[in-house]
Amino acid sequence: MDDFDDSARLLEQVNQALQYPTPLRIQGGNSKAFLGREVAGEVLDTRSHRGVVSYDPTELVITVRCGTPLSELADVLDAAQQMLPCEPPAFGDQATVGGMIASGLSGPRRPWSGSVRDFVLGTRIITGHGKHLRFGGEVMKNVAGYDMSRLMAGSFGCLGLITEVSLKVLPKPRQCSSISLDMDSDRALLRLAEWAQQPLPISAACHDGQRLHLRLEGGEGSVTAAHDRLGGELLDPTYWADLNEQRLDFFNADQPLWRLSVPNNTPRLSLPGAQLIDWGGAQRWLKTDADAGFIRSIVEEVGGHAICYTSGLTESPFHPLPTALLRYHHSLKQQLDPQGIFNPGRLYAEL
């Protein structure tokens, strides 16, 4: 498919939906449909609105339409030796840029590089008032008005339709090396906390239950020095993509999958089932048959939250919000999407 500005059609479909009003289910490659609650609504397919709008590698900014395949974005950046450092997972080859922003999911480099939201500089949005508006821009620093662009990241399409996004990108590191060390998870968590206080070029850290896997990225000197210091065996770097795309054996087990987001120095969590520690300790994957309420109470105790990655298992896959916070989510939704046409109920039943 060719680059095409199909925003007029998207705007028209939104305006039609506003007229009746009809709920819309915003859909790109449908690769993240398993996440969140099911939305009953007319499909709004974003894939015809696609292509790179502008990209100047020396400005470190790329502007892309929402229906652009994630793989195309990666190829364009790759050709200029640049990358989107937050490593958004694709979950299949259909994923689009719009879905990447709306879901806000980030990969193994996240604790060191920042999340998808951290790389958003500007957006164009079709609003619940049927307007196509522009927020933020193509500059690194911009504090004019409220930060609508970053608010859109991770909002699962509940606040409006993202049609275009400007992202900060960075040069690829000169050197990359992956290693694997034999140690248990308690020890791994302690070492990770220690190393994180030192200027080491770690850019991914995952413990699979038996071994600690580390990725080192930077200049030749720092990577070699860190490698010499930490030792371990060399690890095939495709490991990180397999982890990010959930292709490791761990994810194949037949039990429901949960994502636990916790403070990075949280000790091993006492929960039934198998755990995999990612993000240097800040993200834990859990394969378990345990009850949602039980998992959430344990995770809340340490100041974290839990998302169910297995579709249809619980009424609220996203961690329930405290009452007051939910009330303000509701008033925000009311203001931005007064007729409730954008992905109603995808995040929470009330939104």
Place this chain on the structure above:
Amino acid sequence: MNILYDERVDGVLPDVDKTGLLLALHTQWPDLEVLQHQEELKPYECDGLSAYRTTPMLVVLPRTLAQVQGVLRVCHERQVPVVARGAGTGLSGGALPLEKGVLLVMARFNNILHIDPAARSARVQPGVRNLAISQAAAPFGLYYAPDPSSQIACSIGGNVAENAGGVHCLKYGLTVHNLLQVDILTVEGEPLTLGSQALDSPGFDLLALFTGSEGMLGVITEVTVKLLPKPQTARVLLAAFDSVEKAGRAVGDIIAAGIIPGGLEMMDNLAIRAAEDFIHAGYPVDAEAILLCELDGVEADVHDDCDRVREVLRLAGATEVRQAKDEAERVRFWAGRKNAFPAVGRLSPDYYCMDGTIPRRELPGVLKAIAALSTEYELRVANVFHAGDGNMHPLILFDANQPGELDRAEALGGKILELCVKVGGSITGEHGVGREKINQMCAQFNSDELTLFHGIKAAFDPSGLLNPGKNIPTLHRCAEFGAMHVHMGQLPFPELERF
């Protein structure tokens, strides 16, 4: 048009029964410090943007969160506008008081609550100074990255409210990139926690929305920031150029070489001379532009990067490239840049600092246009530039005692900001809109975009009591402002009635 709050275009403010309010506050909190006499209020009439002053109706200086909550509740019940203030160093008038409002000073909340080296985070009260966080983290080899130039004085609550930047943003991000959690009180005094001690939290990213919201959506009561390990080493290169264009291109070349410097600053000839005169940093005073490029990280990498950058600068036509030979010289090179504002201040009784951002490739054209505007308005402009992230700080030199010069400086500043918008940039990179750039917001956003901003405000503060008149202009203000800039006979916002 007057920059101070103007009920005619900014919206009618409720009339406040001052005696009743004082009584209500005193009955509930006999210990609460309240300033009400003219001589006590005077020091609070402006923030870092001292050209604009308004004496607040009252100043309250709470010491406990219960008091802050109480003040907000009483003010909400009685429909009294509230302006929150930290250290008062902001450069856009974000904490400019209101005659009909309470100034809520959060400076007493200056405790560092917890430094957690294992979690690399610091939990602090909003009145804690930016630099104090890094100082408290230093024994653990950690620091807080955003470093606005006012960092010895500015407080973290204000940093969050303005999404403060600094000279290291390209590599280390703005305030929004370095926060974990912000606790706030809503206009009704209801506590909310945004973000969490983990790297993300459920629901909409209200932490991002509140960062930079200029005290319009809530009052910040606690902040948890991320801490980073201090870079092992930092080296700085100084390159001189015989044209600003060449220096601008060199910046792009450094980035094209795959290098992200910790800091990358540019100064033009007027700024170089002023800084050299003041600090004796050893700057080449006959250069048209200099670049300061700081490379930080692990020793071996920094060494390699310095070699690479030196070569890039040579190829880009630098007339001279110097590397600071020791820490003392590195500090001296930076001292010139960090003191550029006061240095320029010595050339002129007053100066006005702008804060526009542009895509870097537009730099040569924008600098030429600024030079033309400078001639047109008969005011000198010195240019200091966070070149790495496209954030310009043109300094307009004027003398407020000369009739008409302040007006000319403001008009010239407005033109520069509109120029930034025209080339795809923004009217403010890090200082905020506050009151200062309220009119230029009308150039950056159309009426539908501004209406959406008003919707966001209404979601959190439907009665509009928090910091009224800041950050987002009313459509009436834009209509009136636009009326002064009729373009091709087309009046902007024709649908609005004119007063």
